[in-house]
Amino acid sequence: MNLYPFKFHTIFKEKIWGGEKIRTILQKDFSPAKNCGETWEISGVKGNISVIANGPLKGKNLKEVIREYQAALVGEKVYQQYHDDFPLLVKFLDAKQDLSIQVHPDDSLAQTRHQSLGKTEMWYIIQADQDATLISGFNRHLDQASYMEHLKQHTLDDILNREVAKADDVFYLPAGRVHTIGAGLLLAEIQQCSDITYRIYDFDRVDDEGNKRELHTEEALDAIDYAHHDDYKTNYQPKKNQAVTLVKSPYFTTNMLHLDQEFNRNYNMDSFVIYVCILGMATLTYIGGELSIKMGDCLLIPASLTEIFIQPKGECKILESHP
Numbered sequence: 001m002n003l004y005p006f007k008f009h010t011i012f013k014e015k016i017w018g019g020e021k022i023r024t025i026l027q028k029d030f031s032p033a034k035n036c037g038e039t040w041e042i043s044g045v046k047g048n049i050s051v052i053a054n055g056p057l058k059g060k061n062l063k064e065v066i067r068e069y070q071a072a073l074v075g076e077k078v079y080q081q082y083h084d085d086f087p088l089l090v091k092f093l094d095a096k097q098d099l100s101i102q103v104h105p106d107d108s109l110a111q112t113r114h115q116s117l118g119k120t121e122m123w124y125i126i127q128a129d130q131d132a133t134l135i136s137g138f139n140r141h142l143d144q145a146s147y148m149e150h151l152k153q154h155t156l157d158d159i160l161n162r163e164v165a166k167a168d169d170v171f172y173l174p175a176g177r178v179h180t181i182g183a184g185l186l187l188a189e190i191q192q193c194s195d196i197t198y199r200i201y202d203f204d205r206v207d208d209e210g211n212k213r214e215l216h217t218e219e220a221l222d223a224i225d226y227a228h229h230d231d232y233k234t235n236y237q238p239k240k241n242q243a244v245t246l247v248k249s250p251y252f253t254t255n256m257l258h259l260d261q262e263f264n265r266n267y268n269m270d271s272f273v274i275y276v277c278i279l280g281m282a283t284l285t286y287i288g289g290e291l292s293i294k295m296g297d298c299l300l301i302p303a304s305l306t307e308i309f310i311q312p313k314g315e316c317k318i319l320e321s322h323p
Contacts, residue, residue, distance in 0.1 A: 001056060002288045003072060003302035005275075008050040008062070011040040016207055019096030021186045025127055026092060026296035038093050041298035042274060044086030044193050054291075062086055062300075075271035075303035078323055087117070087323050088252055090274060090298050091189040092126075095181045100202040100213070101135065101156065105223040106175035110196050113219075118175040121191030122234075122247045122254060124319055125169040126278050129184030136171050136179050136232040137161045143226055151217070156201055161232055170234040170246045176225030188276050190321050192251050198223055243320065257318040263310045271322045273301040280316035285309040293318070 012022075012030040015037025022028050022036040030036035042062070043050045049061045057065055063084055071079045078087065093099075104110075104119035111117075123134075139161040150159050160178065165171075165185055173179050178200065181187065198216035206212055236246055236256070241263055243255040257263065259282065267273055275284075281294035286305050293299060301308060310318070 003069060003304050004055050004289060005284060005286065005291050005302070005305070006052050006057070006065075006300040007054045007291075007297065008042055008300070009053045011043060011048055011050070012036050013038040013040065016205060016213070017095055017097040017099055017183075019094045021094040021127065022092060025186060028296055035096065036094060037096075038091050040089065040091055041276070042086070042088070042090040042300055045089060045195050048195075069302070071270075072304045073272060073302045075269075075323075077270055078272065078303075085193065087193055088274065088321065089191050089193045089195075090276060090321075091191070092186070092296070093181060093189055094186050095183055097183050097205075098203065099181045100199045101160070101178060101180045102197050102199050103178045103220050103223050104175050104194070104198070105196055109223055110175075110194060114196050116196055117192045117194040119192050119194040119196055120175045120249060120251050121173050121189055122249075122252075123171045123173070123181070124188045124190075124246070124254075124278065125165050125167055125171075125185060126188060127186040128166050128169075132165055132184030133162050133182040134165045134171065134180065134185060135160045135162050135182070136173060137177050138226065138228050141226070141228040144221055144224075147224065147226060148221070151200070163233065168238070170236060171232065172234050172247050172249065174225070174249070176223055178224060188278055188319060190247075190252055190254050190274075190276070190319065246319075252321050252323055254319055254321040257310070257316075257320050259310060259312040259316045259318070260314065261312070263312075265308045265310065265320075267301070267303075267306045267308070269322065270303060272303050274319075274321045275299040275301065276319040276321070278317045278319060280312060280314055282310050282312040282316045282318070285311070
């Protein structure tokens with residue numbers, strides 16, 4: 001069978017900090033949940049494996065089709081490295097309240113403690129309420145002792161780098177960078193396929209039953225990168241009808257395709273490609289068929305499909321990612 005672009009059933013995650021924008025902006029119905037903080041769009045995380053929603057392989061999960069089609073689906077190099085595991089995780093997040101202040105371990109620490117990949121990620125801000133902020137890194141150089149002193153004195157805010165975030169901003173967060181998504185932000189997240197989070201501080205919130213969420217103070221100490229950086233936001237030059245690189249990391253590359261005319265992509269790189277549509281709609285034509293994509297849709301383009309024609313309907317923005 002010839003492979004084709006896969007759509008998947010969305011996995012909805014109700015969160016203590018979640019809101020309504022997954023439904024009101026991305027047009028994804030998460031009922032009967034009270035809110036939706038995250039959607040997992042393409043996932044190989046154990047217990048949350050994405051299930052195909054279209055075409056002849058509808059109903060099969062991602063791990064099953066990787067096992068069956070191997071390099072034809074993910075690419076030879078990717079398959080040799082990850083075997084039946086999928087290396088990336090794609091989400092949308094809607095923060096009605098601030099998320100916890102947190103950090104993720106790198107590959108070495110995650111493997112030692114959890115037999116897992118680490119978690120390096122990037123954020124693309126889709127929509128931002130006025131004056132919405134996020135935290136990325138520290139506003140000064142620290143060491144473990146000075147960080148712990150601020151934690152004990154409840155003065156973390158004094159050392160964290162908080163930035164106003166606007167639509168189309170991009171933030172790259174390597175494993176080890178302390179961060180949080182602030183209230184009023186809707187974003188797309190591309191990350192390593194890992195669900196390991198160390199929660200540092202949660203604003204003393206309680207759930208419906210009056211319980212505080214678990215903190216991981218000790219676990220976080222060895223995971224944190226205490227360095228200070230001059231600029232935490234990714235600078236890029238927007239251009240239409242060409243691929244603009246947003247992030248190029250050891251784990252994934254993400255480009256922006258901002259299109260208002262037909263665009264041809266030739267992929268000769270021995271890898272799958274992920275499309276995340278963040279504005280408008282388009283028709284994709286490939287050998288063997290065509291498929292529509294609209295804001296909020298995510299597609300997995302198999303490695304065997306090396307040419308894709310994209311016909312936007314008006315203006316369209318697509319995040320294009322691959323390992």
